[in-house]
Every structure is written in C-alpha cells, then in structure tokens.
Amino acid sequence: MTTQPRYFDVIDATWPASNTQQIGGFLVRDGRDADGASGGKRVSAASQTGAQFDPADIDAVEAAQRAMDQTPLFMIRGGDTALDSALAARGYRVIDPVVLYGAPIDALVGDPPPKVSTFCIWGPLAIQRDIWAAGGIGPARMAIMERAGAPKTSILGRMKDHPAGTAFVAIHDGIAMVHAMEVLPEQRRQGWGRYAMRRAAIWAREHGATEMALLCVKDNTAANGLYSSIGMVPVGEYHYRSLEGGE
Known part of the structure; x- marks a missing residue:
C-alpha cells in the first residue's frame, strides 16, 4: 500500500x-x-x-x-x-x-464523551507522566511531545473515579495525529479508548483539523480492532529494517 x-x-x-x-x-x-x-x-x-x-x-x-x-x-x-x-x-x-489509519474528523466526533471521562490538558500532569512511564513512554518520548509544535494537547482519562489513560495529540497541515495512547491495565475494555478518540476529534475540529490519523503496529489486535470499529481505515503502512535486531 x-x-x-x-x-x-x-x-x-x-x-x-x-x-x-x-x-x-x-x-x-x-x-x-x-x-x-x-x-x-x-x-x-x-x-x-x-x-x-x-x-x-x-x-x-x-x-x-x-x-x-x-x-x-x-x-x-x-x-x-x-x-x-x-x-x-x-x-x-x-x-x-x-x-497508518485515517478518517475525516466529522466521522469521529459523535456525541461528547461522558462528563469527567476525558480532559484536554497541556502540559501533562504528573499522573499522566506516571501512566505513560508504566507503558514504557519515559522522558525521551516526553521530550518528543515537548518538541512538537502547536496546536497540541494531551488527553487525560478517568473511569469509575480513577485515572484511566492518557494520549498525545498534535496537528499539522489540517491532520490531527494521535500518539502514545496508554490505558491502565485495570481500566481496559471499559470503553475509554473510544472516549479518548472522540475527545481528541472534538478538540482537533475546534483547532481547525479536518482529518484524524494515528499509527498502530499490526500485531496489536485489540488496538487495531478499536480503530476499525470507530470508522478509521488504513491509509498507508510501513515497516522497519534493523541490522542487529532493533532497539
């Protein structure tokens, strides 16, 4: 492709x-x-x-x-x-x-997520940094988020009165790209991923984006299923070649 x-x-x-x-x-x-x-x-x-x-x-x-x-x-x-x-x-x-998945923003917005389930915050709070760190997203990747140009935001999530997950969103050339979505293990399969994508789409449309995109490794069955179920479609792909087996 x-x-x-x-x-x-x-x-x-x-x-x-x-x-x-x-x-x-x-x-x-x-x-x-x-x-x-x-x-x-x-x-x-x-x-x-x-x-x-x-x-x-x-x-x-x-x-x-x-x-x-x-x-x-x-x-x-x-x-x-x-x-x-x-x-x-x-x-x-x-x-x-x-x-690489993509979809028109208007196809993803839908109804607003439940109250207190998602918040747009920049810069990220300590709890978000903790959630990212638990998923292997440490200071070097946080530095990438800091380097990205505006408009950008992070999504903080709550489910059942507890932290649920976090994600990073930034816009370039009318396309909002979602990166580094992490959901705490105990909060998975509760629907927060859908709420996060909807909140990201609402924020992105308010900031002038017309399209949403994100990346997902092919072997992440659960995430690929989520993105397909909300109407995102494959618009491209790539792979890496490493000489000594990768990082």
Missing part, C-alpha cells in the same frame, strides 16, 4: 526527531533527548527521500547512526521495494510492521 507523502510529513511534525540530516538519498533522524536517551524507532530511523539511492549512501547512513550509538535502522515505506531488497541482502530483518 502506497502512503501519501503528506502523512509522513505529519508524523515528522507531530512526533519530531531532535535533529535530522540529509545523507545522499536519505533523511537521517537523531531521536536522542538531551541526556542521550533514545526516543524510539520512529524518531531514529532513516528514510528514503528520492526515487533512487546510491548503495554507498547506505554505508554512510550506517556510519552516522553508529556515531549516534544507534543500531542501523531504516523505515521502509510503500514503494521502497528496491531499498527493502538491498537491506535484506545486507542482513537487515523486518521489525514492527505498522498500519
């Missing part, structure tokens, strides 16, 4: 690397925070920027990534078949195939 380039522009703008550099036919991302901790694959992978690439550029990208104490890692988008084959021949393996 070929993904429209504008979606990848939205990903980079709403979940930005700390620095980028162009090396030949590739954009190389540096996802480290101020303390040198990695912000994850999405802000650390190199991606092809042109229709063609020079195999020597791959060597240069690998050298740059190793200089950042990073395992060589590439994002393979729809249409990057030559790069995919070249990396496979070098011993890179596929990790984390991802589905």
Whole structure:
C-alpha cells in the first residue's frame, strides 16, 4: 500500500526527531533527548527521500547512526521495494510492521464523551507522566511531545473515579495525529479508548483539523480492532529494517 507523502510529513511534525540530516538519498533522524536517551524507532530511523539511492549512501547512513550509538535502522515505506531488497541482502530483518489509519474528523466526533471521562490538558500532569512511564513512554518520548509544535494537547482519562489513560495529540497541515495512547491495565475494555478518540476529534475540529490519523503496529489486535470499529481505515503502512535486531 502506497502512503501519501503528506502523512509522513505529519508524523515528522507531530512526533519530531531532535535533529535530522540529509545523507545522499536519505533523511537521517537523531531521536536522542538531551541526556542521550533514545526516543524510539520512529524518531531514529532513516528514510528514503528520492526515487533512487546510491548503495554507498547506505554505508554512510550506517556510519552516522553508529556515531549516534544507534543500531542501523531504516523505515521502509510503500514503494521502497528496491531499498527493502538491498537491506535484506545486507542482513537487515523486518521489525514492527505498522498500519497508518485515517478518517475525516466529522466521522469521529459523535456525541461528547461522558462528563469527567476525558480532559484536554497541556502540559501533562504528573499522573499522566506516571501512566505513560508504566507503558514504557519515559522522558525521551516526553521530550518528543515537548518538541512538537502547536496546536497540541494531551488527553487525560478517568473511569469509575480513577485515572484511566492518557494520549498525545498534535496537528499539522489540517491532520490531527494521535500518539502514545496508554490505558491502565485495570481500566481496559471499559470503553475509554473510544472516549479518548472522540475527545481528541472534538478538540482537533475546534483547532481547525479536518482529518484524524494515528499509527498502530499490526500485531496489536485489540488496538487495531478499536480503530476499525470507530470508522478509521488504513491509509498507508510501513515497516522497519534493523541490522542487529532493533532497539
């Protein structure tokens, strides 16, 4: 499935690397925070920027990534078949195939969520940081949220008078992208994910967005089921290739 380039522009703008550099036919991302901790694959992978690439550029990208104490890692988008084959021949393996979902904002708004179930807050409260941390979203990823440009917000959730979950939302080019949705284990299967998406859509429409998007790894059956059930549809996909097994 070929993904429209504008979606990848939205990903980079709403979940930005700390620095980028162009090396030949590739954009190389540096996802480290101020303390040198990695912000994850999405802000650390190199991606092809042109229709063609020079195999020597791959060597240069690998050298740059190793200089950042990073395992060589590439994002393979729809249409990057030559790069995919070249990396496979070098011993890179596929990790984390991802589905990109999209939908018109108006299709997601619906009725407002129940009172006190969702709140839009920026900056995030300590309880949200705790929920994210419990899900593996620590300071390096929090730094990504801080780097993202406005408009942006976080969603705090409550169910049964207790914290339920949190998510991050930012807008670029009329598309609101939801990142880092985390629901506490004891609050799952209670419907909070639907409420969070509805609140995010309401906030995004109020801030001029006309479309909602998000990313989900293919093997997350529950999350993929949620997004499909609320009317979001696949609009693209990508996967990573890692030389030494990933981060």
